[in-house]
Amino acid sequence: MKKVLSGNEAIARGAWEAGVLFASAYPGTPSSEILENIAQYEEIKAEWATNEKDALMAATGASMTGARAMASMKHVGVNVAADPLMTLSYTGVNGGLVLVTADDPQLHSSQNEQDNRHYARFAKVPMLEPSDSQEAKDFVKIAFEISERFDTPVMLRSVTRISHSKGVVELGQRQQPSHPLELKKDEAKWVMLPVYGRQRHHIVEERFLKLKEFAETFPENRMEINDTSVGIITGGISYQYAKEIFPNYSYLKLGMSWPLPERLIAEFISKVDKVYVIEELDPFWEENIKAMGFKVDIGKNKIPICGELSPTIVAKALIPEYREPKQIYSKPIPPRPPNLCPGCPHRAVFYTLKKLKLFVHGDIGCYTLGALPPLKSLDTTICMGSSVGVSEGASQVLEEKTLGKMVCVIGDSTFLHSGVTPLMNMTYNKSNATVIILDNWVTAMTGAQEHPGTGYTAKGEGTIAIDYIELAKALGVKPQNARRANPYNVEEFERVVREETNKGETSVIVTVDAPCVLLRRAIKSYNEPLWVDEQLCTGCRLCLEIGCPAISWDVSKAGDYKTADGKIKKRKGAAVINKMLCNGCGLCYQICKFDAIKGKKEEVPFGFQLNK
């Protein structure tokens, strides 16, 4: 049977067909849908891990028992999982183990665009790279075979344009798991004491030579000999872009990105006049091919390193006579950047932090958007957990100068992922910093995945929910410095933030009753939309400063207007609320100094009716 699948759906299907018994992941664009889809297969134990390192360790444990196991994550997640990865290469596996890295060239939704092919070389493990959904499914199965045959973890690299592209896939049957599941002692393989690690390093090097040999005849490293005036060495999504632009040239398509088949490359190069290496991001293949002593005529001397490729970019770089088609419509259209949703609890938080003129260390999640205008109240973001980590260092250097001046914000999922240990670092080292945990009850940015604070597993079963206040106290935050506050209650929230940021001790504020507005499970009912009383709106624009998509500016209301008490005043325009978008969170209602924003009820509630 054939079905249209995205690359991520195909990877999930491949895991199922390969007889995988255990899968673990931390959500991250563009990888999240892999585990979401795996979780729908009854035969596979699928888990959201607290972070990518936990995911890979859990997959390793499953592999040790003989089960086929998969860990999936976005490219930067592999940085978190790099610690187990580097030594897992030494121990090898028992049941096959595949680590899926979904890279994000162009940073569609990431903090960098690192090229994770380097990890395969760094960890000395093989890496497969599919170029469409069908290959995504097939390569997962091949990856498990390679993993077990060569006793190695195998990396499978996708990119956004594979993970989120659709294609027709021929479905197969599930292969029944054949390994016995057991705990088997083998300390020379599994205990990486120096004495055993030294032995295993030799095994890794021998394995690498065997894998290189395997790559020479691996059918997915294939030559397509046509017009031999140009030979293109490529793979992954770049293969498709190149084929679209140069359908007639000869190709060496690398299904295995690492290790490279040196003899096959030599044979291919001997058949063609000129050699092009077309690859996205770094000159990874190009440099390695040059290091083998071959000449590469065109590579990164023409093709950009930064950003993703496309057929147009390939054509522009390599065809001198290529001209960009003229713009049919050339008037500038203002960009439409992503924004916090109407009613988002983060907006209320950022309004307060901006009002208090705080320097805000931020983190990875929807709330990173707080850096964009008009909120413009988030000042740093590096990686998962960095808000807490960097606040600690800054507070130590600046000492009391940070009091009432600095705060950090981190989401619930991000806090559990990477914020717990830096918070302990704060209390242990007597930092005076304040951490605001933006608890919106879910991993929101990536599309509402569960985590250890939500009370549900990846399979939707009920489980424990971490209590952030109790956790903070256990980490050494004094009980009086660990507080809950509702950001929709602007006055109250401001008071709590002011008090905590002025204390000379580590403080934690957890937002309460402020779930993601898109989380249907959490919200019993939204509020009635609010409206602007035209007789009261002075056109001060304060409500526009919160960047709510539901509030816009109406210039047609400029000029003289009659106030409620009959006076004539002047204004430059008035605010207007789009009732299709407004869900009555009450933030603008509270901040309007002229009581111009009205709701059906006498008092607009702080946030929404919740299912608790």
Add this chain to the structure above:
Amino acid sequence: MKLKIIFAGVGGQGVLFATRIFYELAHSKGELVYGSETHGMSQRGGSVVSHLKIGHYHSPLVGKATADILFGFQKEEGLRNLSMLRKGGAAIINSPEQLPYQEEGEITLYILDADELARRIGNPLAVNLVLIGYGISTDRIPFSYEEVREITSRLTPSHLQEANLRALEVGFSSAGH
């Protein structure tokens, strides 16, 4: 069949569902399909563009000035993507007014106030289906109304059946601007 379609709108408009209708339909007729979607940040009200190619291709991306059809579920997003159309292509755009683009002969514009029609039938979120219905009525898309209706019905959860099919019908039987 060889057909390239661009779907452009903003987060929350059902751009991906619109794309799905066409790739599932093409697939059910035995055609190859390739598509590329934007996820992640675009859920937050940002621009969403989805590429669909029906027939044998390599790249899932539609190159500039090569698309046959552009669905613009929102006026500015439609204008932003006009240059994706090839000469002779058709733009089917949701807009309350004619577009400030007049060059005759390059492309054909089909304009419909799908927001208003969707509001009128009490289903303001079904702009995507209203516009698709209208697109089918233009004869620029090689699928019949019945085919599109059947696949839409198959992909729609039961509690939305009536409303979604009504939206499709309203778009199909409208005459545009």
